[in-house]
Amino acid sequence: MDGARRGFLKRSIAFLAAQGLISGRAKDADAAEPLEVPTWMKSPGAGFNDYGVPAKYESKVTRTFGRSQPGTTGSGAIRTPLEALEGAITPSGLHFERSHSGVPDIDPSKHRLLIHGMVKRPLIFTVDALLRYPMVSRVHFIECAGNSQLLYQPAPPNLTVGQTHGLVSCSEWTGVPLRLLLGEAGVDPAAPWILAEGADAAAMSRSVPMAKAMDDAILALFQNGERLRPENGYPVRLFLPGWEGNMSVKWLRRIKVVSAPVMTKDETSRYTDLQGDGKSLMFTYPMEVKSLITRPSHGMTVPGPGVYQISGIAWSGEGAIRRVEVTTDGGQSWDKATLDAPVLPRALTRFRLPWRWDGGAVVLKSRAVDDAGNVQPERAKFIAEHGNNAIFHCNAIQAWSVAPSGEVKHVYA
Amino acid sequence: MSTRDLVCSAVALVVAGCAAGARISDSTRMGTPNLGRPATQAEIATWDISVGPDGVGLPPGGGTAAKGAAVYEQKCQACHGAKGAGQPNDRLVGGQGTLASKTPVRTVGSYWPYATTVFDYVRRAMPYIQPQSLSNDDVYALTAYLLYLNGIIREQDEINAQTLPKVAMPNRDNFIVVYPRRAP
Numbered sequence: 062m063d064g065a066r067r068g069f070l071k072r073s074i075a076f077l078a079a080q081g082l083i084s085g086r087a088k089d090a091d092a093a094e095p096l097e098v099p100t101w102m103k104s105p106g107a108g109f110n111d112y113g114v115p116a117k118y119e120s121k122v123t124r125t126f127g128r129s130q131p132g133t134t135g136s137g138a139i140r141t142p143l144e145a146l147e148g149a150i151t152p153s154g155l156h157f158e159r160s161h162s163g164v165p166d167i168d169p170s171k172h173r174l175l176i177h178g179m180v181k182r183p184l185i186f187t188v189d190a191l192l193r194y195p196m197v198s199r200v201h202f203i204e205c206a207g208n209s210q211l212l213y214q215p216a217p218p219n220l221t222v223g224q225t226h227g228l229v230s231c232s233e234w235t236g237v238p239l240r241l242l243l244g245e246a247g248v249d250p251a252a253p254w255i256l257a258e259g260a261d262a263a264a265m266s267r268s269v270p271m272a273k274a275m276d277d278a279i280l281a282l283f284q285n286g287e288r289l290r291p292e293n294g295y296p297v298r299l300f301l302p303g304w305e306g307n308m309s310v311k312w313l314r315r316i317k318v319v320s321a322p323v324m325t326k327d328e329t330s331r332y333t334d335l336q337g338d339g340k341s342l343m344f345t346y347p348m349e350v351k352s353l354i355t356r357p358s359h360g361m362t363v364p365g366p367g368v369y370q371i372s373g374i375a376w377s378g379e380g381a382i383r384r385v386e387v388t389t390d391g392g393q394s395w396d397k398a399t400l401d402a403p404v405l406p407r408a409l410t411r412f413r414l415p416w417r418w419d420g421g422a423v424v425l426k427s428r429a430v431d432d433a434g435n436v437q438p439e440r441a442k443f444i445a446e447h448g449n450n451a452i453f454h455c456n457a458i459q460a461w462s463v464a465p466s467g468e469v470k471h472v473y474a
Numbered sequence: 475m476s477t478r479d480l481v482c483s484a485v486a487l488v489v490a491g492c493a494a495g496a497r498i499s500d501s502t503r504m505g506t507p508n509l510g511r512p513a514t515q516a517e518i519a520t521w522d523i524s525v526g527p528d529g530v531g532l533p534p535g536g537g538t539a540a541k542g543a544a545v546y547e548q549k550c551q552a553c554h555g556a557k558g559a560g561q562p563n564d565r566l567v568g569g570q571g572t573l574a575s576k577t578p579v580r581t582v583g584s585y586w587p588y589a590t591t592v593f594d595y596v597r598r599a600m601p602y603i604q605p606q607s608l609s610n611d612d613v614y615a616l617t618a619y620l621l622y623l624n625g626i627i628r629e630q631d632e633i634n635a636q637t638l639p640k641v642a643m644p645n646r647d648n649f650i651v652v653y654p655r656r657a658p
Contacts, residue, residue, distance in 0.1 A: 131562035132553055133602055162599065176510070177518050184510030185517070194507055241506050256524055262605045264598040266524060270653065315521055324527045324588045326595035330580065333649065339574030341585075341645075344653035450578050 135163025140227030181247025303378030337448025347378035529639030536634030537615025583624025
């Protein structure tokens with residue numbers, strides 16, 4: 062990440078404080094306050110909305126936008142405010158966005174999906190046709206490969222959990238299994254890859270192994286029960302559960318069945334992982350097992366000694382979360398957190414742990430393990446293995462310090 | 475109707491219900507909807523703009539760095555700086571030998587493993603405000619110019635569908651393919 066973006070994010074922490082997301086110390090007591098019948102019980106409430114919006118008192122819960130590429134408005138990313146959310150599902154309006162050339166305004170009646178290449182029957186589908194196909198609904202996270210990249214930096218960022226890690230969100234996605242359409246096109250059984258291409262101004266494209274395309278790939282038409290939001294690929298996107306977000310090509314217009322990876326810009330110059338020795342990892346598809354404590358987290362203030370619930374999210378692109386362990390003493394001891402049911406593969410899983418804070422300086426961390434046996438690594442170990450030069454696929458453990466003042470800060474510990 | 479008959483009827487209904495449920499979910503027996511219409515070769519040619527590392531998909535035409543320099547100054551320089559030096563947007567030239575340092579500079583010359591990707595990406599996505607507006611000859615010329623500025627080809631070398639896939643990129647052998655991922 063470059064200096065300009067870091068600068069912006071540092072400024073935005075002040076904005077977040079102004080939003081009221083960072084709590085002040087609790088007032089001593091409200092015991093003397095008389096209970097009155099509130100005014101909103103003394104006259105009828107408002108009528109109905111044709112499309113509901115959040116309570117006006119929650120209007121400050123918004124995504125954090127870093128910056129666009131200079132001279133552009135739509136090339137960049139906007140982050141989910143993880144610190145303000147609970148449960149496992151991300152509201153569609155707060156889902157993170159990553160676009161490479163803005164959000165196209167696609168008329169669904171004019172959108173077409175072409176399937177061609179190594180197939181017996183090249184086919185063109187309308188959106189209305191896709192809506193008539195058998196569908197499945199699946200709850201899955203999607204995470205940008207560049208999420209958490211600030212942890213590659215030598216110093217911990219002075220940013221909230223959403224600003225640092227908010228390029229992950231979780232929705233129920235509904236759509237057509239891609240294998241149905243590949244089957245209709247008569248895909249060559251020997252073809253090992255497909256190319257997926259979007260209808261945005263970047264014609265963003267990625268090569269995808271046929272094994273994934275025929276396994277759990279979905280042509281998603283619905284998100285959280287309603288048609289996709291434009292910024293999430295309306296009218297149809299590819300969805301590849303557990304794999305780095307950019308491969309789930311939005312605004313999908315073309316699938317070409319091919320014999321080898323096409324080596325597009327976004328699988329060579331981008332979304333490859335430069336290691337400390339100058340070599341780069343290529344085709345690092347699944348997002349690795351990760352967890353974050355979202356409450357308390359950086360920028361919040363714990364009001365005083367007492368009993369709290371630590372709350373956080375965990376996920377893995379390689380399966381379901383098996384367990385999450387939390388330390389409240391900087392790693393001397395680890396307690397097993399409770400996982401909210403259902404614990405679904407490749408979905409955000411909410412974890413919780415009761416915590417009695419005695420008012421002393423402590424460090425909080427969480428560590429996730431998935432059912433494939435992958436363990437989230439400590440940051441020092443992760444950096445020792447991968448170096449500081451990569452941008453993508455950082456799943457290092459996140460640590461928060463709590464000072465005697467109650468102030469919670471991002472630390473490397 | 476006796477109690478026994480009632481129970482039997484109820485059991486029969488449940489069995490029938492289960493069978494019906496199974497039949498509905500087993501859509502493969504019915505086949506799939508087949509709602510796609512055949513695509514003609516002409517339609518495919520209009521949309522298929524992808525170029526593989528073997529050169530498949532490269533169109534007729536060609537260009538050299540000299541012509542590419544003129545196109546670059548007009549279409550690219552405002553965002554990518556004189557001679558690909560960068561600013562305000564990505565730097566396109568230089569950085570070779572920096573990838574293992576503390577300040578790696580990733581450019582077409584220092585990082586990109588395939589020259590065909592330059593043609594593919596410029597044609598589909600550049601200039602940012604006017605994608606798919608350049609002629610194939612202009613894209614070939616720009617590709618030649620960027621490869622020349624990076625010291626990978628000579629100024630007079632013609633870049634076309636035959637020559638571009640043969641260009642050896644300096645960082646080509648420094649990528650480790652990890653899919654499918656090894657077991658932990």
